[in-house]
Amino acid sequence: MDHPRPPVRDSWWAPISVDLLLKVLNVTILHPFVAWIIPLCFRAEHQAWNTNPMVVSITWAIFVTLLWMGNVISHKIAYGMHREVDLSEEVIVITGGASGLGLLIAEVYGMRGATVAVLDIAELESTEARGITYYKCDVRDKAQIARVATEIERDLGTPTVLINNAAEVVGKKLLDMDLEEIEKSLTTNLLSHFYTIKTFLPGMIRSETGGTIVTLSSVIGHLGAARLTDYAAAKAGVTALHKSLAAELQEYPEIKTILVTPGQLSTPLFHGVKTPNAFIAPVVEPIEVAKEIIKAIDLGLSDHIGMPLYARWVDWYNVLPVGLQKIARKFSGVDSGMETFIGRRGTQQSEKNGNLI
Template identity: 25%
Template sequence: MNLNRITATDIQSQPYVAAEPLRPIPRAEMVWIVLEALFDLIVCYFRCIPLWIRLVLDTFHPPAPKTISGQNALITGGANGIGRAIATELAKEGCNVIIVDEDQVNAEKTAAELKAFNVDAFSYKCDVADYEQVKELRGQVETDVGSVDILINNAGILSFLLPNENNPSMIQRMMEVNALAGFWTVEQFLPGMTRQRRGHIVAIASASSYFPVGWMKNYVTTKYAVRGYMEALDEELYLAGQSDYVKTTTVFPFVVNTRKQVMDAINRKRGLSKMPKYSPEETAATVLKAIKNNQRKVVVPDRLKAWQLSFYEHIPIEIRRKLDLAVMKEKPIVLD
């Protein structure tokens, strides 16, 4: 059988055969491997010197933000909340806006309001967790508007909004909307970006991608998935030679003041009520700035950096649990 044509199905249909045992590596060969690794590190160090110099120069003399006026921006979950605020910021910047949401009434209302900024605005009803609907959406958008330049994967479900987060169908629905929908939209709209050698993909993750909350394990899992997917997508674009043309941004907001029922429930919880909260408009402004400056990761509030959040993951677990004890001891939020 031609190895290049073996598929996963072919392999899984065959009886399991264990690989050959690993051979022991002689001491001399191990020393050589270590020396080669050290040599590679030294070479990498010298190759990075120009990059560090450019980084320092950019810190004091940052490049001008890119212009996105006239580009087509598609926002999933754009009818309300964070998505609506992002759509407004993009319209102010001169982008033509495409609102995608299951809430058709508010999607149409938002699109109509955005036309006041002298841009084209469209609304489409679509369940972005449904691959076939996303595929059909891409055809409609490219016919009506043209290629998408900026894709904002914002649609998501909070644990608080589910009648029973641990119901199997609810778990599946959350995974589909929060994580898998990003697979479908990128698959459909990325080819248009690579053809025109211009594009930007944004995913709204969560600070919980760095700060796992036990009572929200299903939601947190989906946001870790978004973080991992965007990291791998950015690397894949680089390996495919597209990273100079198609950029990615992953957004990690803390608590955003959106749906009233959710905020009321959060404010009733002793631990969560103390967490800083940010408006959708502040979040949208951070997203717009990140797009224009090609920031790969951004936190809301943007005075914090993702690399700073990553330290939390490496704090000894006993210390970490003392830090978030107030939140961890509280029971899950149930909306009235």
């Protein structure tokens, strides 16, 4: 399935980014297995235990192993044990699943034998998607959600996984937006999460196998950005909602929560937005985010998924002195990225006119 994509640099080094370098390091010298291979190789060459190469390589291997163990222990302390996941028994509900990231996750699970319900006001793009049942539903409408929930329960069974993926981007300055556009954006991006969780969470709690709630937020919810006042406010609220809900669900350890805070995705939702620095803030491919979400769901884990690298460290931005924050915003270009915004409506209009973007 081909979607119009944001413009990218044509140079050969365009794919190179901090995230790519870190990915290479994580499967080489930062991986415990590889780190221990090095002193073993030295030992195979009959190096004495007290030689510099042996001492340095063993010290490095111990350091990397301790970091890996610390990360595992930290995750267990934060999120507890996993829940058992049997895809043949899972009923997965995905809002905004008719296109983009939502459809990608739906297709993967459909092909793997899970039961998938896609809720969207737009028609399903792929009519041949296997294992997917489409329900036309405007997630801003509580009555429609209640009706569709009854139909899903009747047709597919009790939902065990809820992926709140529906999103709306207006892309205008606050003073240029109508009140109706603001209300639509906030309802789609924030209030719909309350509606769906209130609807589907009770069934997960009653289920013997528990369930998983996936919240699609955004790094913009931490930073804010010009021309994204509505979207940023909603995503900040979604992040706060997720964290508060996770705290409330501690008495239900079989319910897992996954928070996803990606940077710019190469989907039609943000078509036309140019990343200011492809090395530090690369555009994220939906398949990469989908892989991490699917991995966490399959393992029955709670998690916080941030992509690319800066999305996992963005909280430190607020620790900086306000002067440095101003400089960082100017340097990053976060407030100018939306100047070339086209969005989903623009791509749809171009397709109607027979134009390629």
